[in-house]
Amino acid sequence: MTSEPEDRIVARDVHKAFGELEVLKGVSFTVRRGSATTIIGPSGSGKTTLLRTLNALDVADSGVIRVGDTEIDFAEPVPKEQLRRYRAQSGFVFQAHNLFPHKTVLQNLTEGPLVAQKRPREEVEAEAVELLGQVGLADKRDQYPFQLSGGQQQRVGIARALALKPKVVLFDEPTSALDPELVGEVLAVIRDLAVQGWTLVIVTHEIQFARGVSDQVLFTDGGVILEQGPPAAVIGDPKEERTRQFLQRILDPL
Numbered sequence: 001m002t003s004e005p006e007d008r009i010v011a012r013d014v015h016k017a018f019g020e021l022e023v024l025k026g027v028s029f030t031v032r033r034g035s036a037t038t039i040i041g042p043s044g045s046g047k048t049t050l051l052r053t054l055n056a057l058d059v060a061d062s063g064v065i066r067v068g069d070t071e072i073d074f075a076e077p078v079p080k081e082q083l084r085r086y087r088a089q090s091g092f093v094f095q096a097h098n099l100f101p102h103k104t105v106l107q108n109l110t111e112g113p114l115v116a117q118k119r120p121r122e123e124v125e126a127e128a129v130e131l132l133g134q135v136g137l138a139d140k141r142d143q144y145p146f147q148l149s150g151g152q153q154q155r156v157g158i159a160r161a162l163a164l165k166p167k168v169v170l171f172d173e174p175t176s177a178l179d180p181e182l183v184g185e186v187l188a189v190i191r192d193l194a195v196q197g198w199t200l201v202i203v204t205h206e207i208q209f210a211r212g213v214s215d216q217v218l219f220t221d222g223g224v225i226l227e228q229g230p231p232a233a234v235i236g237d238p239k240e241e242r243t244r245q246f247l248q249r250i251l252d253p254l
Contacts, residue, residue, distance in 0.1 A: 091161030
């Protein structure tokens with residue numbers, strides 16, 4: 001039996017363009033198992049596209065990416081079954097929740113495991129109830145998304161991603177669509193996941209959150225990773241002038 005690799009994500013020379021606009025210009029990085037990686041950078045720097053290539057929501061034009069135990073060379077045509085296995089390695093938490101409005105909270109969590117993974121209903125529902133307790137929403141299982149606050153909907157979205165038992169959980173600016181007073185409850189859930197040892201990749205504009213939760217920070221600009229390392233280095237003592245300028249504007253806007 002082979003042991004599970006320490007690197008949950010390995011990306012090598014990843015490129016992605018939309019028409020004439022080259023958004024990713026040869027990006028390479030790794031994510032260790034059980035670690036939290038945050039991606040920061042200005043708007044238009046490629047950070048969300050980078051995240052979406054890890055779940056093939058945006059399929060890379062070239063480069064090699066391994067997520068969990070599935071590796072794809074995107075320079076070659078990718079068979080549908082290989083792409084399905086690749087996508088199944090990660091759970092994705094969107095900015096705008098993307099819950100099924102006509103399904104209850106519990107049904108939102110069980111839909112994927114029941115339909116996509118063909119798992120037994122009793123097992124799936126028991127795990128879903130446990131996950132709702134983990135995100136502080138055990139009493140909301142029979143409610144519908146419209147009955148929840150934005151922060152509660154986002155916590156349901158996180159639980160739904162976890163219900164698929166992914167190797168990696170991807171977050172696309174999970175607090176950007178929330179009212180300021182609801183941000184803290186969502187960030188607290190993500191911090192708990194990091195403590196529990198989930199492998200997380202988070203695109204965020206919450207720099208202090210990134211400083212506190214991250215094992216690794218990637219600073220993107222102009223379609224490349226300009227700087228990467230522990231938060232004490234990238235946020236606390238950046239080497240690149242562009243990183244310093246960005247952080248100064250964010251942390252000291254006046």
